[in-house]
Amino acid sequence: xxxxxxxxxxxxxxxxxxxxxxxxxxxxxxxxxxxxxxxxxxxxxxxxxxxxxxxxxxxxxxxxxxxxxxxxxxxxxxxxxxxxxxxxxxxxxxxxxxxxxxxxxxxxxxxxxxxxxxxxxxxxxxxxxxxxxxxxxxxxxxxxxxxxxxxxxxxxxxxxxxxxxxxxxxxxxxxxxxxxxxxxxxxxxxxxxxxxxxxxxxxxxxxxxxxxxxxxxxxxxxxxxxxxxxxxxxxxxxxxxxxxxxxxxxxxxxxxxxxxxxxxxxxxxxxxxxxxxxxxxxxxxxxxxxxxxxxxxxxxxxxxxxxxxxxxxxxxxxxxxxxxxxxxxxxxxxxxxxxxxxxxxxxxxxxxxxxxxxxxx
Amino acid sequence: xxxxxxxxxxxxxxxxxxxxxxxxxxxxxxxxxxxxxxxxxxxxxxxxxxxxxxxxxxxxxxxxxxxxxxxxxxxxxxxxxxxxxxxxxxxxxxxxxxxxxxxxxxxxxxxxxxxxxxxxxxxxxxxxxxxxxxxxxxxxxxxxxxxxxxxxxxxxxxxxxxxxxxxxxxxxxxxxxxxxxxxxxxxxxxxxxxxxxxxxxxxxxxxxxxxxxxxxxxxxxxxxxxxxxxxxxxxxxxxxxxxxxxxxxxxxxxxxxxxxxxxxxxxxxxxxxxxxxxxxxxxxxxxxxxxxxxxxxxxxxxxxxxxxxxxxxxxxxxxxxxxxxxxxxxxxxxxxxxxxxxxxxxxxxxxxxxxxxxxxx
Numbered sequence: 225x226x227x228x229x230x231x232x233x234x235x236x237x238x239x240x241x242x243x244x245x246x247x248x249x250x251x252x253x254x255x256x257x258x259x260x261x262x263x264x265x266x267x268x269x270x271x272x273x274x275x276x277x278x279x280x281x282x283x284x285x286x287x288x289x290x291x292x293x294x295x296x297x298x299x300x301x302x303x304x305x306x307x308x309x310x311x312x313x314x315x316x317x318x319x320x321x322x323x324x325x326x327x328x329x330x331x332x333x334x335x336x337x338x339x340x341x342x343x344x345x346x347x348x349x350x351x352x353x354x355x356x357x358x359x360x361x362x363x364x365x366x367x368x369x370x371x372x373x374x375x376x377x378x379x380x381x382x383x384x385x386x387x388x389x390x391x392x393x394x395x396x397x398x399x400x401x402x403x404x405x406x407x408x409x410x411x412x413x414x415x416x417x418x419x420x421x422x423x424x425x426x427x428x429x430x431x432x433x434x435x436x437x438x439x440x441x442x443x444x445x446x447x448x449x450x451x452x453x454x455x456x457x458x459x460x461x462x463x464x465x466x467x468x469x470x471x472x473x474x475x476x477x478x479x480x481x482x483x484x485x486x487x488x489x490x491x492x493x494x495x496x497x498x499x500x501x502x503x504x505x506x507x508x509x510x511x512x513x514x515x516x517x518x519x520x521x522x523x524x525x526x527x528x529x530x531x532x533x534x535x536x537x538x539x540x541x542x543x544x545x546x547x548x549x550x551x552x553x554x555x556x557x558x559x560x561x562x563x564x565x566x567x568x569x570x571x572x573x574x575x576x577x578x579x580x581x582x583x584x585x
Numbered sequence: 586x587x588x589x590x591x592x593x594x595x596x597x598x599x600x601x602x603x604x605x606x607x608x609x610x611x612x613x614x615x616x617x618x619x620x621x622x623x624x625x626x627x628x629x630x631x632x633x634x635x636x637x638x639x640x641x642x643x644x645x646x647x648x649x650x651x652x653x654x655x656x657x658x659x660x661x662x663x664x665x666x667x668x669x670x671x672x673x674x675x676x677x678x679x680x681x682x683x684x685x686x687x688x689x690x691x692x693x694x695x696x697x698x699x700x701x702x703x704x705x706x707x708x709x710x711x712x713x714x715x716x717x718x719x720x721x722x723x724x725x726x727x728x729x730x731x732x733x734x735x736x737x738x739x740x741x742x743x744x745x746x747x748x749x750x751x752x753x754x755x756x757x758x759x760x761x762x763x764x765x766x767x768x769x770x771x772x773x774x775x776x777x778x779x780x781x782x783x784x785x786x787x788x789x790x791x792x793x794x795x796x797x798x799x800x801x802x803x804x805x806x807x808x809x810x811x812x813x814x815x816x817x818x819x820x821x822x823x824x825x826x827x828x829x830x831x832x833x834x835x836x837x838x839x840x841x842x843x844x845x846x847x848x849x850x851x852x853x854x855x856x857x858x859x860x861x862x863x864x865x866x867x868x869x870x871x872x873x874x875x876x877x878x879x880x881x882x883x884x885x886x887x888x889x890x891x892x893x894x895x896x897x898x899x900x901x902x903x904x905x906x907x908x909x910x911x912x913x914x915x916x917x918x919x920x921x922x923x924x925x926x927x928x929x930x931x932x933x934x935x936x937x938x939x940x941x942x943x944x945x946x
Contacts, residue, residue: 228589228592228593231589231612232893232894232895232896233894233896234880234883234894234898234908250611251592251611251612252611485869485890485891485913494887499883499887500884500888502890503890503891505915508846519595522594522595526855526861529863529864530846530863530864532593533594534593535593535594535595537592537595554866
């Protein structure tokens with residue numbers, strides 16, 4: 225999606241990916257190599273002007289190698305902070321940004337100590353490489369500790385207080401080299417089994433938007449950040465608590481392709497290439513559906529007017545995100561009527577998930 | 586642009602083009618061959634499900650060859666009618682669609698006879714392969730006839746009455762196999778030396794829109810057309826006269842990428858692939874600038890908020906269209922203020938051209 229946004233700007237792309245089937249491959253030149261292959265990284269660096277990444281598990285050594293050879297955004301510090309839940313939480317606390325209680329855990333007794341301090345319920349998480357709810361266990365009672373330790377104890381861990389949130393949301397921001405910052409409207413998100421399934425932008429109030437912009441503004445300034453940054457929040461009694469951060473374009477911002485003057489992909493490229501930032505105003509009411517494990521029947525769903533289809537051209541695999549679709553409408557009632565038709569047609573959990581995005585809380 | 590619109594729909598592309606630098610090439614597989622190369626056409630046909638074209642000078646034999654092997658839209662009849670100004674005009678007259686007086690010309694005396702019937706001023710045009718005002722001469726007085734004949738007499742010709750139009754506009758429509766038709770709003774156009782330089786959609790009234798939709802609807806039904814059709818009109822005292830037709834996505838419809846729920850490119854693909862048509866509603870006020878011969882400085886122009894950039898990645902050549910940019914805004918005054926800043930920055934003829942698109946006539 226980033227390459228599709230960049231081609232009209234006259235940009236040419238090189239991709240580093242271990243898979244011969246990398247879905248971006250056909251849109252530029254694919255350097256097929258492991259992300260940790262420093263020789264391949266340097267070979268690619270010799271062919272480009274600017275480097276970036278669209279997933280945060282790029283090895284820091286590869287990032288540093290690229291950054292030493294070429295303009296590289298966002299900075300390696302941001303990448304490293306966001307790769308480790310403990311560094312992430314410590315940074316947030318140092319910037320006086322509200323975050324759930326947390327404790328590092330590196331031993332069985334350390335886990336007991338942490339539970340002592342934080343109380344239950346709490347969530348035990350691996351510090352690195354977790355995603356989509358993987359690598360974490362909810363601890364409700366003391367009997368849950370030993371199985372959780374058995375499951376995760378081989379990794380560095382963090383224990384976080386469970387947040388009884390009323391809703392989840394995310395803010396996407398972009399900052400350029402001169403320090404200009406733009407925000408898209410907060411997006412309310414609904415997950416199923418830890419996987420983002422539905423997003424609806426622009427439905428949360430000005431107070432939450434201001435809280436979120438204040439938080440994300442502090443992070444952008446701290447890192448002297450260039451590019452798109454996404455921060456996920458819990459909403460708890462009208463206050464925001466940071467859940468996690470992603471130093472990249474984000475799943476919950478894909479709706480910007482179809483309902484914002486400028487998409488997160490285009491503005492990320494504009495920021496890192498020194499092109500003026502584009503307008504982040506929403507153009508329409510919007511609701512985004514994510515397609516996981518399999519693509520639903522496009523020809524049926526596109527009977528719904530205002531639905532935009534995004535097939536990533538990936539091979540189906542259980543749990544893999546294969547695409548998304550964004551419904552746009554001129555007003556809220558048309559949007560929610562159309563979304564209800566789609567959710568009913570899809571069946572399963574969709575109508576219940578959609579109901580979660582109906583309110584403003 | 587069609588491939589960029591089709592990739593998110595999960596479509597894969599093959600391109601037939603004589604140039605190794607065809608700008609679509611990197612977005613699919615390029616079959617490099619002359620358009621008249623029937624062996625290459627058949628080789629490509631064996632790899633695809635559906636065939637179409639995006640410029641109308643595809644040889645009819647190649648089109649028929651493709652159509653005999655694969656689903657091919659729009660139909661070869663529409664292609665052939667639009668390739669020849671005489672067939673085009675005769676078809677329009679047979680459908681009772683208003684068109685300027687015309688006469689075929691195939692000899693010097695035939696030219697005299699035609700001028701006798703039509704009067705002066707009139708325009709002598711080659712019947713086939715003309716574009717951007719090339720292959721036509723304005724005849725104001727009898728002294729102009731001989732030089733015009735010298736210049737064009739080796740081709741089949743048509744003489745058309747000169748239309749003292751007040752403005753030019755175009756209608757883009759899409760029709761699918763079941764016969765469903767959608768129209769985008771009429772686009773008012775400004776040319777310089779026969780080349781389209783500025784387009785502004787949605788600024789002409791409901792009466793002209795209805796006239797245009799009636800005309801284009803007749804053509805679509807006549808051909809049992811599938812895909813996007815563009816018809817260019819002269820506006821003369823509140824009435825529309827057809828100037829010419831293009832059986833394809835059209836220059837004057839590129840603004841639909843940035844200011845319509847569904848672009849002409851996506852809807853053309855939806856129509857020819859049997860995917861439900863998308864909404865053609867305008868999402869914003871819009872004005873499109875075409876970049877001819879050279880690309881202006883993107884980094885400066887994109888300081889204008891709401892400007893969308895489209896660099897086709899083509900090698901510059903005098904008179905060649907290399908890209909376009911569409912300015913979008915939430916209201917008319919913001920649009921025209923922004924457009925004025927851009928036109929003044931570009932200088933030359935731009936401010937005068939822009940003034941032509943300011944009114945509603």
